[in-house]
Amino acid sequence: MAKSAVTIKDLHYKYPNTTSEALSDISLTIKEQEFVAIVGQTGSGKSTLVSLIDGLIKPEKGDLNVAGLKINATTKAEDLSKVHHRVGFVFQFPEQQLFAETVEEDIAFGPRNLGWTAGQIKKSVDDALKMVGLPVALKTHSPFALSGGQMRRVAIAGVLAMKPQILILDEPTAGLDTQATNELLKLIKQLNNKATTVIMVTHQMEQVARYADHVIAMSEGKVIADTTPRHLFSDSQQLAKLSLTLPISVDIAQFLRKHDAKLENTEPLTLDSLADEIVKAMRSKENE
Numbered sequence: 455m456a457k458s459a460v461t462i463k464d465l466h467y468k469y470p471n472t473t474s475e476a477l478s479d480i481s482l483t484i485k486e487q488e489f490v491a492i493v494g495q496t497g498s499g500k501s502t503l504v505s506l507i508d509g510l511i512k513p514e515k516g517d518l519n520v521a522g523l524k525i526n527a528t529t530k531a532e533d534l535s536k537v538h539h540r541v542g543f544v545f546q547f548p549e550q551q552l553f554a555e556t557v558e559e560d561i562a563f564g565p566r567n568l569g570w571t572a573g574q575i576k577k578s579v580d581d582a583l584k585m586v587g588l589p590v591a592l593k594t595h596s597p598f599a600l601s602g603g604q605m606r607r608v609a610i611a612g613v614l615a616m617k618p619q620i621l622i623l624d625e626p627t628a629g630l631d632t633q634a635t636n637e638l639l640k641l642i643k644q645l646n647n648k649a650t651t652v653i654m655v656t657h658q659m660e661q662v663a664r665y666a667d668h669v670i671a672m673s674e675g676k677v678i679a680d681t682t683p684r685h686l687f688s689d690s691q692q693l694a695k696l697s698l699t700l701p702i703s704v705d706i707a708q709f710l711r712k713h714d715a716k717l718e719n720t721e722p723l724t725l726d727s728l729a730d731e732i733v734k735a736m737r738s739k740e741n742e
C-alpha cells in the first residue's frame with residue numbers, strides 16, 4: 455500500500471488577532487504520488503491548509519505529519535523550516551517573485567540558500583529547466599524577457615530545483631491562456647507520474663476532473679468532501695451545497711440522461727470519455 459505523504463489529525467487553526475477559526479477539526483490523509491485537488495469557495499480555508507502543510511504556519515491544536523516530519527503547536531521554527539525544505543510551494547502568480555538578472559540566478563536561489571555546492575547547484579538548475587520543458591540555453595537570458603507562460607515555468611523550476619517530495623500549487627494556471635494552461639497541467643501531471651506528490655488548489659472543476667485522483671472540498675474551514683473526482687461530481691446535492699460547478703462533460707451527460715440517452719452511470723470526467731459513451735450508446739441503439 456502507498457505510504458502517506460501527509461497525515462492531518464484533528465487540526466485547528468486561528469489567525470492571530472481573529473476570533474473565529476480559519477480551519478477546524480481537519481483530519482485527512484494524502485498518499486505518496488497522489489494528485490490531489492483542493493477545492494472550495496473563496497475564504498473556505500484552502501490557502502491556510504496548504505500553508506500548514508508547507509510548514510509556513512503551525513496549528514493551534516492537532517497534528518500533522520508531512521513527508522515524515524511531525525508538526526504540532528509546540529514545533530520549533532527550525533523544525534518547521536525542515537518541512538519547508540521537503541515541500542515545494544508554488545504561490546499564485548509565482549512569476550511576480552522572479553528577481554534575478556538571469557534565469558540561472560533565479561532558479562539557483564533556493565539551492566544556494568540550502569548550502570549546496572556549485573556543482574550541485576548547476577545540476578539542479580539544468581535538471582529543473584528540463585523538468586519544466588525549457589531549453590537549458592535559456593539560462594543566460596533575463597527572466598523578464600520571456601513570455602508569461604515561460605516566466606511561470608522558470609518560477610516553478612526555482613521550486614523544483616530544491617527537489618521537493620511534495621509539490622503544492624496554488625491556482626497554478628491563473629491568468630494563463632488556454633494553450634499555456636494545458637501545457638502547464640500536462641507538465642504537472644508528468645512530474646506527478648515521476649513520483650512527486652501534487653497538491654493543487656484550484657477553482658477549475660475541469661482540471662479536477664481531468665487530472666486529480668483525489669479531491670478535498672472545503673467549506674467554512676472544514677473538509678466537507680474527501681473523495682474521488684468521479685464520486686464528487688456524481689453528487690449534485692453536495693456540489694450545490696459547495697457552490698461548485700460540474701465539469702462540462704458531466705453536465706452534458708446528466709442533461710442527456712434526463713432526455714433518456716442510454717449512457718453509462720459513471721460520470722465521464724473528460725469530453726473524450728463523454729464522446730466514447732455517446733458513440734457506445736448510439737451503436738447499441740443501432741443494434742436494437
Ligand SMILES: Nc1ncnc2c1ncn2[C@@H]1O[C@H](COP(=O)(O)OP(=O)(O)OP(=O)(O)O)[C@@H](O)[C@H]1O
Pocket residue numbers: 469470472476494495496497498499500501502503
Ligand atoms: N492573514 C490572515 N489574517 C486573518 N485572517 C485570515 C488571514 N488569511 C486568511 N484569513 C481568513 O481565514 C479564512 C480562510 O482563508 P483562506 O485564505 O485560507 O481561504 P481560501 O479558501 O484560500 O480563499 P481564496 O480562494 O480566496 O484564496 C478566511 O476567513 C480568511 O478571511
